[in-house]
Amino acid sequence: MxxxxxxxxxxxxxxxxxxxxxxxxxxxxxAFYIVSDAEKIPESDVDLLEFPLNLEYLEAEFFSWGALGYGLDRFAPSLTMGGPPPIGVKKAKLSPFMKDIIAQFAFQEFGHLRAIKKTVPGFPRPLLNLSASSFATVMNNAFGKPLVPPFDPYANDINYLLASYVVPYVGLTGYVGANPKLQSSTAKRLVAGLLGVESGQDAVIRALLYERAMVKVIPYDFTVAEFTDRISYLRNKLGKGGLKDEGLIVKPAQGAEGRIRGNVLAGDKFSVAFDRTPEEILRIVYGSGKENKPGGFYPKGADGNIARSHLDDVVNYDLLNT
The missing domain is CATH 1.20.5 (Single alpha-helices involved in coiled-coils or other helix-helix interfaces)
Structure with a gap:
């Protein structure tokens, strides 16, 4: 017995x-990250989902402060995970109509942060430099000379829209680039949903700017369309990934079906959205053209395994050569 x-x-x-x-x-x-009893997300998917947090933090702070005069620390402090407050960001001088749109964008970005962190662990808000001088540097580099007076993104509707043109579209191309690399259905659903709203935001920004395409940006002798063209050219140059960015007015051969100059939505020869790798994005948002050289909007670099791996390469190289 x-x-x-x-x-x-x-x-x-x-x-x-x-x-x-x-x-x-x-x-x-x-190396799986367990989302639920039903699905495990591969570590490679986790890395690709966490990387966009860098840009989502930036957009959340820029839009929230621009429209409402406060950011995550006031409206959703838990989302910062203790990360440092952004440098130099402030409320913009916006018309009621523009303020309403940008406030909507802000709360949408809060939702994006929540959606990503509901799926993967995430990381604290990185140090962001959203000062007027940071945007002025971008514009100076775009035009190849200092603008006088320095460009102020918070001065009025047009300036703020042009500043909004600088970064969010870069995140959109990142989602397009990440999508085919994802393995889990959870990750694919999330990126598709995020891409849908980010694309909508970009379309609104471009449409509002397109309406003003031939308007001179006071006090400069350049039109809104010229600003967008210069910014797009700079992003292509920094990203080093070829043509993945277009302004509001293009040569007819670059327009939809090669037949029109108006370019309210950017796309390739088939009007399909351009894609970018994390490395291309880092080169652009750092303003250095190098994924391992922080600066620009990220004085101490971006966070997440992908971004840190490039910074670690620099540290390891320096240690080996000391």
């Missing part, structure tokens, strides 16, 4: 032992 009980206990334990061995194997080599 005792032998029979012992055999039954051993038989009952076998499934549990097999499960423990499987979990040990997965934790040691396969």
């Amino acid at each position: 005792e032998l029979s009980n012992s055999t039954a206990s051993t038989t009952a334990l076998k499934p549990l032992l097999l499960l423990l061995l499987l979990l040990h194997y997965l934790s040691g080599s396969a």
